[in-house]
Amino acid sequence: MxxxxxxxxxxxxLSVFGLENVAAQSKQSTSNTIPTDPNVKIGTLSNGLTYYIQNNGKPENKVELRLVLNAGSILEDEDQLGLAHFMEHMNFNGTKNFKKNELVDYLQSIGVKFGAHLNAYTSFDETVYILPIPSDDPEKLEKGFQIIEDWAHNALLTDEEIDNERGVVLEEYRLGKGADERMLQKYLPKILYGSKYANRLPIGTKENLETFKYESLRRFYKDWYRPDLMAVVAVGDVDVAVLEEKIKSHFGKIPAAVNPKPRVTHxxxxxxxxxxxxxxxxxxxxxxxxxxxxxxxxxxxxxxxxxxxxxxxxxxxxxxxxxxxxxxxxxxxxxxxxxxxxxxxxxxxxxxxxxxxxxxxxxxxxxxxxxxxxxxxxxxxxxxxxxxxxxxxxxxxxxxxxxxxDRNKMESSRIASRYVNSFLQESxxxxxxxxxxxxxxxxxxxxxxxxxxxxxxxxxxxxxxxxxxxxxxxxxxxxxxxxxxxxxxxxxxKAIKPYEDKAVGNSLISNLPDAGKVINKSTNPSIGVTTMTLSNGAKVVYKKTDFKNDEILFSAYSLGGSSLYTDEEYKKIGFANGGLGEAGVNGFSKIDLRKMMSGKIANVSPYIGSYREGFNGSTTPKDLETLFQMTHLYFTKLNKDEKAYNTYITKQKGFLTNIMKSPQFYFQFEMGKFMNEKNPRYQGFPTPEMMDASDYDLAYEKYQERFADAGDFTFYFVGNIDEKKLQDYAEKYLASLPGKNSNEEPNYSSFRPLTGKHTKIIEKGTDPKSSVQIIFQGEAEYTAKDARAMQFLGDILSIKLIEKLREEEGGVYGASASGSVRSHPYGWYNLRISFPCGPENVDKLKDAALAELQAIVENGPTEKDVNKVKEAALLENKEQIKKNRFWLRYLDATDYTKRNPNRILKYEASVNEITAEDIQNVAKKYATGGYILGIHNPEK
Missing domain, CATH: 3.30.830.10 (Metalloenzyme, LuxS/M16 peptidase-like)
Known part of the structure; x- marks a missing residue:
């Protein structure tokens, strides 16, 4: 597509036509052939395989590999329904050089996560395998190419492994069932009128997945996994000559297809x-x-x-x-x-x-x-x-x-995607x-x-x-x-009238109070962060980066939020806060603002949370002043427009009216109510009635109150910042805002969510689909070491759940666990296990999941698994610290939780100090008491 x-x-x-690639420029007149980016090396091996190679250093020490197959479910014979997708699964279940589970096990050991990084997809016309590999180690790079070569022609496809995978694929089939799928099956034949597409949904049919013969799958692999229908894409921080040699040595030896089956177009x-x-x-x-x-x-x-x-x-x-x-x-x-x-x-x-x-x-x-x-x-x-x-x-x-x-700052994964499309669709x-x-x-x-x-x-x-x-x-x-x-x-x-294009002003803001001043400026050279204190008391914290040439990210907050409302005010406001921004600012409607913003890239969104209020936004260096102007206006000139608010309510009600018909939404809603039963402020998911009852006038009044004092706000900027302009705009648009020295603190609630041993079974829906949540949670005394160990406990448990529930039992398509210990707004721990499955397997798989956790409690995790999650954490951090979004969140969170901003410099040490014993200790400490069990079953 x-x-x-x-x-x-x-x-x-911009996601089309090569708009994101690096290339040599050349103005072209029309009627000429579109050139190919000279930075990409494209070749074809003698067996017909095509390859695309580009050296790209973002992120560093990483290469993105893709095996692309110009074949999907549209090519299945009648006895092969669902087998294009099934074949994709089988490539992770035993190849010549990576036996059962060895592939995922090896990749996890070098920090590549199954699902999050390593992945694949199958559609009607194509199958694509996605493999990011660290490139700073020749052995890892070699293994990466060996993996995609094995996918291309070395799948084992043993009877035993085919049968083992049936359960997993059937669970994926089950997961896709529901109202949308039922309706799709009925209308798709009209959109794809008279074509084979309507009968070749990639997931296939339940009957065929259960009963297909082994030979049907092997025949699909033989017919369509062949070099003339394949491309290898390699983009990353590796010399082009090295990548080309790897492709030739691994894929050049695959024999060309003899009398290949025609790749028919439907x-x-x-x-x-x-x-x-x-x-x-x-x-x-x-x-x-x-x-x-x-x-x-x-x-x-x-x-x-x-x-x-x-x-x-x-x-x-x-x-x-x-x-x-x-x-x-x-x-x-x-x-x-x-x-x-x-x-x-x-x-x-x-x-x-x-x-x-x-x-x-x-x-x-x-x-x-x-x-x-x-x-x-x-x-x-x-x-x-x-x-x-x-x-x-x-x-x-x-x-x-x-x-x-930003042409020289593009991530390798995005470039690789361009070449995948080029091969498949000749874009x-x-x-x-x-x-x-x-x-x-x-x-x-x-x-x-x-x-x-x-x-x-x-x-x-x-x-x-x-x-x-x-x-x-x-x-x-x-x-x-x-x-x-x-x-x-x-x-x-119908007598249709022409569109009326109403004129709008050219300037967002005309009258400004006198500018304030920067009265203090300090720098943290260790992490390259500068803090300016403004004359009204506000602070501006910024980090100048070169991660992107045309990006500046922005956030701001002040303590207080809705916690400073009385319970009565909170309940009356309801969900009205979401509609405040619909009115626009400074007399301009949202439509006016959209017109005025033509040619500008800047956005600002205010919010009022439980314990703080603030802004989120982004812009470019060119439009930084526009972002400051919008921020100033959200403080001082938010419109009050009943009609705009009512439009918002009408749309929300149209969206919400039937949302509880979804069994999955209903389950989450009911679990939320169960966990927060005694919370006087719990609202849960909004209903149309709750939207109607929300008080716009009170919400607007409280917004004015929360944003009346800019002096207790901290503003964060990260990106390609001109420091002189940033200071000038901060003095003009932020320091000129009223500062009242209120220095408010939130009113932290004494309520704590449900803890201990409880069970909630919710029945909703007709499809034979269940889901399970197991939650250990409660109050905790925060330490950074416990928090890291708890995170790793969740990561390790995720690995064990996939091994046990998916690979061994064949009872789930996916399963996950996550662990955390937080300090704000109060000390709290949470360990959560989640998975969908068949109703008949709920008890068995729940017990199996808890047994995996208990094994860690009793024996601790293996050193091998500990090293896996450490390697993944270090690899992810290595990439994240080169992203503006990471630093924006980090600086904000550091101030909010009152932690040392220089701790990021010791991240590797903080990861490496965690031992198997530390993880076992937090498991014993937090996962041995009662747990909350939530089960979603279909209606009887």
């Missing part, structure tokens, strides 16, 4: 009539409307600069239509909760469509359908205005500039420098008329599918096909 430029607000997500048939699917389910949580105008032909490959320019034109259209749909969601009576349109792939590689989608209230699907169709028809009749066009171009330029400035990979030059040259030449003509290629009366999915409710009559057809006719004859 092609990837496209999606423009959301003022941020452009097409989706066209149809003259409009196909309608109306599907409901008693357990469906959300209502949705989809309209697909399917292309008549097969997708054309993007090979020329003319085609590349056309994609830019189409993406300008996509941004503008989505801006209009977004405005509808902000209207007084929104026709849907969320809506979007784009042209892109369907489930079938051979069929693309213009697709308009909306999430709606259960009784609002026809209204939403009409609104989607009407907005498309409005664009067809009248096109877009010059103001919309100019704003869209500004956003494209802003996104391009951001990607261009161009010209590199960022060429793309930036080409798009900035071509963008001014694009006319509004060209963009307005796009929709005429999309909309049609033929080859159209309309899909409505949602909850089955006694009080909501089921929609009929006749009603849908009536909406289609209505929109065609």
């Amino acid at each position: 092609k990837k496209y430029l999606y423009l959301l607000g003022s941020i452009l997500f 097409n989706v048939k066209n149809h003259e009539e409009t196909l309608i699917a109306i599907e409901t389910d008693k357990e469906a949580s959300f209502a949705r409307v989809q309209v697909l105008f399917k292309d008549w032909g097969v997708p054309k490959k993007i090979k020329t600069t003319d085609a590349y320019k056309k994609q830019l034109i189409q993406n300008l259209f996509t941004q503008m239509i989505n801006n209009r749909l977004s405005e509808l969601t902000e209207s007084e009576n929104p026709p849907f909760i969320f809506g979007s349109s784009y042209h892109g792939g369907t489930w079938a590689r051979t069929k693309e469509a213009y697709q308009s989608t909306a999430m709606t209230a259960a009784d609002g699907q026809l209204k939403a359908l009409e609104a989607l169709l009407e907005e498309n028809e409005r664009a067809r009749k009248y096109g877009f205005g010059q103001g919309e066009f100019e704003r869209a171009k500004k956003n494209v330029i802003a996104g391009l500039e951001k990607a261009y400035k 161009p990979i010209p590199g960022m420098e060429w793309t930036y030059a080409f798009f900035t040259e071509q963008l001014p030449t694009i006319t509004l008329e060209e963009v307005n003509s796009v929709i005429n290629e999309y909309l049609r009366d033929t080859n159209t599918v309309i899909v409505l999915t949602g909850p089955e409710k006694d009080d909501v009559p089921k929609i009929t096909e006749a009603q849908v057809m009536e909406v289609l006719k209505k929109v065609k004859t």
Whole structure:
């Protein structure tokens, strides 16, 4: 499926056409072939295998390997349903050089986690294996290539291991069952009309997974795992020549296929009539409307600069239509909760469509359908205005500039993904420098008329599918096909008015109080952090980094939060806080702000938590002042708009009305109530009734109160910071805010969640699916060593649960454990075990999980397992400390918990000092008392 430029607000997500690669730039005129990034080395071995190699140093000492197979479930024979995916599983269950469990065991020993790092996926047309490997050790690098070579042609596929894996895959099949899957099975044949795709969902069928013959799986491996259908992608901190030699030595010896089975392409048939699917389910949580105008032909490959320019034109259209749909969601009576349109792939590689989608209230699907169709028809009749066009171009330029400035800071995993798509779908990979030059040259030449003509290629009366999915409710009559057809006719004859593009101001902020001053400045040279104290008492803490060229992350907080509300105030406010920001600031609505922010990349979101209030945000060096302006306005000029708030409530109610129909949501909600039964402030998951009862006036009043004193706030900035500008903006926009020296402290609640031995069994849903939660928790005296040991206990227990419950018992698809000891807002420990399974296996697997924990309590973990989790922690930290997000959270958390900021410098020592005995001790200390057992079972 092609990837496209999606423009959301003022941020452009560039995931297409090589927009993120490093390359040599060359301005191109149209009608030329799109060049290939010179930084990638592409080759083909004599046996037909293709390879992509690039040296990239982010992150350091790591290489991302991919084995890509241009084959998936669409190629299965009738006796092979689900076996493309099953084969993916089998490659982790015994190969020539890595016997059963040896592969995962080895990778864990070098810090590579199964699932989190090591992974794979199978779809209709492809299978992709993902393997990140440390590259600073030649032996590890060699093993990495040996692993992906084994996946390519050395799977053992023994009878015993095939049978052992059936249970695991059947559990994955079970996990996917539910309302969405049931409805999908019914409407997919209409979207993929007359094609094999509708009958080749990668998970397969339960009957075939249980009974397929061994030879069926081996035949799939023989037919399709062959070099002419494969690519190897290697991107990372290794010399290109070394990577190429590894590929040639490992994959060049694989024999070419003799008389290979044709890799057939399957097409989706066209149809003259409009196909309608109306599907409901008693357990469906959300209502949705989809309209697909399917292309008549097969997708054309993007090979020329003319085609590349056309994609830019189409993406300008996509941004503008989505801006209009977004405005509808902000209207007084929104026709849907969320809506979007784009042209892109369907489930079938051979069929693309213009697709308009909306999430709606259960009784609002026809209204939403009409609104989607009407907005498309409005664009067809009248096109877009010059103001919309100019704003869209500004956003494209802003996104391009951001990607261009960070072209040398891209993570290897993202680059590898680009080459995977290039191999599978022949998408161009010209590199960022060429793309930036080409798009900035071509963008001014694009006319509004060209963009307005796009929709005429999309909309049609033929080859159209309309899909409505949602909850089955006694009080909501089921929609009929006749009603849908009536909406289609209505929109065609409706007197639709042109879009009115209201003008907005150019400046966010006009009147500022006198600037304050920085009265003190200190630096912690050990970690490169500077703290400025402002004249109103506020502090600004910042760390200048070179991790990204065009990124600055921001947060701020002050102590207090909703803990300073009385219980009565807290209950009256309810969930109104979430709607405060919907009103906009300084007299500008959210729609106004979105227009004013065109060409800028900056966002700020205020929040009020239990014990603190603050902001989160991000920007670029260019737009740093805009972020400061927005922050100042959220302190001083938050709008109060009842209509905007009511729009928020209407959308939330539409989203929430049926959410408890989902067995999984219901289970979590009921467990939350059970654990917090005596908490006077526990609200749980909001219901429509709770939303209606929330007090907007009181919430607004309390917001003003919480943000009245900027003097007790600390503001954090991490990224590519111009220190002079940061100080100037801090004095102008932060130090000018009122400082009252309130220095409030939170009112910490005396309530503590449930502890001890308790059991809660919740029955909900019809599918034979259960889930289990085992929770040890209670008050604790925090120490950093206990906290680290408890974390490792959870990590080790996760490894043991996968070994026992998945690999040995075949009773789960996944299982996990996590452990923590925290100091704030009070000392507390938590050890949690979670897994889904069949109802018939609940007791057996629960006992097996507890037995694994008990083994650690009695005997301690093995040194081997301790070393695994240590290696993973060190490897992860090595990457995290080169990310702005890590440092932002670290600095914030360090201040909040009043810990030593220099402790990060001793991280490796703090990991290495933990022994098996330390982990056993915390297990004895915290996991030998009573536990809370939560079980979700289907209804009897």
